[in-house]
Amino acid sequence: MAAARRTEAGSSAAPNAAIAAIWRVVAALRRGTVASYGTVAARAGLPRRARYVGAALRMAPRSLDLPWHRVVAAGGRIAFKPGSAAYREQRRRLVAEGIVVVRGRVRLPRAADLDALLWGGGC
DNA sequence: GTTGTGACATTAT
DNA sequence: CATAATGCCACAA
Numbered sequence: 371m372a373a374a375r376r377t378e379a380g381s382s383a384a385p386n387a388a389i390a391a392i393w394r395v396v397a398a399l400r401r402g403t404v405a406s407y408g409t410v411a412a413r414a415g416l417p418r419r420a421r422y423v424g425a426a427l428r429m430a431p432r433s434l435d436l437p438w439h440r441v442v443a444a445g446g447r448i449a450f451k452p453g454s455a456a457y458r459e460q461r462r463r464l465v466a467e468g469i470v471v472v473r474g475r476v477r478l479p480r481a482a483d484l485d486a487l488l489w490g491g492g493c
Numbered sequence: 494g495t496t497g498t499g500a501c502a503t504t505a506t
Numbered sequence: 507c508a509t510a511a512t513g514c515c516a517c518a519a
Contacts, residue, residue, distance in 0.1 A: 407501055418514055424500035425517085441500080449500040456500075 392426040399440040439463035446478030
C-alpha cells in the first residue's frame with residue numbers, strides 16, 4: 371500500500387480518530403444540554419485541544435446531523451461574532467432546543483452537573 | 494524550521 | 507462585566 375495517510379482533511383467520510391471522537395461527543399449532547407469546546411475536547415480524549423473541536427465541527431458534513439449549536443465557548447459564550455449569521459443561527463437553534471440564551475450566553479451547567487448529564491443520561 | 498492563523502481558555506486590568 | 511494580553515496546540519504555507 372502506498373502511503374494513504376495525509377492530513378485527512380478532505381475526506382469527510384474518513385475522518386481522523388480524533389475527529390471521529392469529537393463528532394461522537396458532540397453527537398452525544400442531548401436536547402437542552404450544552405458543553406464548552408474545552409469540555410468536549412476533554413471528553414473526546416483531547417485535553418487542551420478546544421480549537422481542534424471547532425475545526426472538526428466546521429469540517430463536519432450536515433449529513434451527520436451534528437448538534438454543533440450545542441457547543442459553545444467557555445462560560446456559555448457563543449464563539450461566533452455577535453450579529454454574524456452563524457451567531458444568530460446558533461442562538462436560534464439553542465432557543466428552539468429550550469436553552470435559555472441571554473446576551474450571547476447560555477445557561478452552561480457546572481462541571482459536576484455536566485458530568486452527570488453526559489454520563490448519567492445514557493451511554 | 495519559521496511564521497501565521499484559529500467555531501478556545503485563562504488571567505489581568 | 508468587557509476588553510486585552512498571553513498561553514495552548516495543531517495545521518497550512
